[in-house]
Amino acid sequence: MTAYKELMAFQHTTEALGQVAGRLGWDQETMMPRGAASQRAEEMAAMETVLHARRTDPKIxxxxxxxxxxxxxxxxxxxxxxxxKSYxxxxxxxxxxxxxIAKVTSRSQGLWAQAREDEDVESFLPVLQEVVDLKRQEGQALAQGADVYDAMIDDYEPEMTAGELQDMFQAMRPRLVALRAAVLEATAPAALTGQFPADKQMKLTRQLARTFGYDMASGRVDKAVHPFSSGSGQDVRITTRTSDFDPFNCFYSTIHEVGHGCYEQNINPEYLLTPLGQGVSMGVHESQSRIYENQLGRSKAFTGWLxxxxxDMFGDFGSESADAFYGTVNRMQNGYIRTEADEVQYNLHIMLRFxxxxxLMSGDLAVGDLEAAWNDRFLADFGYAVDKPSNGVLQDVHWSVGLFGYFPTYALGNVYAGCLHQTLREDIPNLDDDLGKGDTSSATTWLKENLQQYGGLRAPQATIAHASRMQPSPDPLLDYLEQKFGALYDL
Known part of the structure; x- marks a missing residue:
């Protein structure tokens, strides 16, 4: 037991340093002055050098x-x-x-943000090429002759492969495409119109964070170009963004990130600064953010309260009733942005990126051809052309920071959320009574007790199977979507 205690003490310091590195990343996306970008890249590289040395220390x-x-x-x-596994x-x-990799991705992130603002893909491509080359080298080192992309996926979803994901997506696509076609032929609910001041959005969004159980004493809500969550344990921070004409962007980005944040805040405190003290995988993480955002936050009961x-916050904002508002929140419409997509079309956005x-990682697609490939695929999948890079290949931060293998976990998280939601509804038959009052505690407590508290104790799919009492399958998600949108659009 002495060796175990010594190893865990060593690991405790490594985990703490990892949290410090994460805080540098949070600062870079929220408060860091733009002129500090090159210095921050050096700082991130220095931190990664220290962490890598600890993670490969022969004492381990x-x-x-x-x-x-x-x-x-x-x-x-x-x-x-x-x-x-980490060693x-x-x-x-x-x-x-x-x-x-740490240095280049830190620099690349700032260049991506500027290119996105300027609608200038060409200015971003040279650094993206650097990122892709470095990540391929890393993937080849990890794969050791096996599939490079599988090795990348394993960083975010252990025990999952590209082949398994491809089979899952192929099974999901026909029902999603058929439902999308049926909905788009039906009469759509009214869209939201009007202007919504950013300060009032932020006031209500912080109320929403607390409503879903986010502990503001151990967290904070800030703005970023691309919403994200950061940290674990006693310091878990989230970000959102505002648009004067689309408050849903702010509110549902916040609820989504609160799902991530609550997962981290609700892990057993005995696991703090140990390998178990954080979410077990990004797919499981996304199951929490998506069930908070969609099955709970976009439910008819909760939108009635919202x-x-x-x-109260904006006065008469143009929606005539709670029922009409529910339709507006869940309105399916053409759009370019993944994070703003409705529940049906969201997974199609992920399949494109996957x-x-x-x-890109296999070398079948050159970085210089990425924008054209994106635009061609988007037109084929959605039936209309991308109008500008910020609505296309530049919309997501992920590739700029080297998160290859991450995107498919979003759709996998939706699948996991479908399983969890089915069992949650069975266990809490009167859930809508609570949600209609703005009380999410029965649902969030169920998630804490059945999944969140365990952190990394079990493997990802075992974590979902334990909580939902079923092996993960896309069927509960697809059944839920067909029932919800079938009723909403009178199909």
């Missing part, structure tokens, strides 16, 4: 050799599983490569 191998996992309890065995992964990636809050980044 000595401790692991001394520890017999069979003598540990379930928690101890899970800690060892994560540490062994093996870190040894495969050279320190200078890890530092260079309708009253909107009236195929493109898989081709």
């Amino acid at each position: 191998a000595d401790w692991l050799d001394q520890i017999k996992d069979t003598t540990l309890d379930e928690v101890g065995q899970a800690q060892m599983r994560h540490i062994r 093996a992964r870190s040894l495969k990636v050279p320190s200078d490569l890890a530092a260079q 309708f009253d809050q909107m009236n 195929d493109l980044e898989r081709a």
